[in-house]
Amino acid sequence: MNQNYKTDNEFEEFLESIGGLQNGNKVGDKPILSRDYFSVNNGWLGIIQSLIEVLIKLGWNKKIIQVKEKFGGLRFYVNNLPDNAIFFITESEKKSYNTCEVCGELAEQHKIKGWINTLCENHSVLNDVVEVEGERYAPLLFSKIKNGDLYYDTFNHKIKKCDTDVGFNSWFVKVIKY
Numbered sequence: 746m747n748q749n750y751k752t753d754n755e756f757e758e759f760l761e762s763i764g765g766l767q768n769g770n771k772v773g774d775k776p777i778l779s780r781d782y783f784s785v786n787n788g789w790l791g792i793i794q795s796l797i798e799v800l801i802k803l804g805w806n807k808k809i810i811q812v813k814e815k816f817g818g819l820r821f822y823v824n825n826l827p828d829n830a831i832f833f834i835t836e837s838e839k840k841s842y843n844t845c846e847v848c849g850e851l852a853e854q855h856k857i858k859g860w861i862n863t864l865c866e867n868h869s870v871l872n873d874v875v876e877v878e879g880e881r882y883a884p885l886l887f888s889k890i891k892n893g894d895l896y897y898d899t900f901n902h903k904i905k906k907c908d909t910d911v912g913f914n915s916w917f918v919k920v921i922k923y
């Protein structure tokens with residue numbers, strides 16, 4: 746297993762261990778401890794975790810503005826940075842461009858219909874409609890899978906229905922019938 750992929754729970758335990766991040770847009774707000782704040786898939790959470798660790802060592806005040814995916818790359822926005830910190834943010838953003846958003850393995854950028862995703866060979870199938878047993882499904886890469894949703898099991902090439910609301914395995918990708 747690579748170090749780039751983190752489950753929601755692993756990442757939230759990390760956030761807990763550092764006392765969360767601070768909302769840079771809203772002074773005095775509660776610490777950010779939820780994985781949902783980070784608008785990226787789990788393949789990049791490890792990159793974000795390593796970056797946060799380095800920034801804290803450099804003296805960062807943990808005030809965050811936004812973390813998201815844009816044009817297939819990681820964006821990590823902060824206001825005040827310690828000296829030399831911008832280098833590490835740039836390096837992490839660069840790394841995201843060849844790291845699969847889904848699983849954290851080595852990846853390439855795929856441009857389909859104006860959308861750019863960074864996906865490994867296994868997951869490049871998610872750039873397009875997937876066909877399973879004669880039915881076609883559109884992957885929704887950035888949607889959380891909830892109870893009752895259909896999802897695509899990329900390893901077994903199967904469509905399944907989610908029957909839980911808690912601790913769902915984020916290796917799977919939500920789909921809708923096409």
Ligand SMILES: [Zn+2]
Pocket residue numbers: 845846847848849850864865866867868
């Ligand atoms: Zn992958």
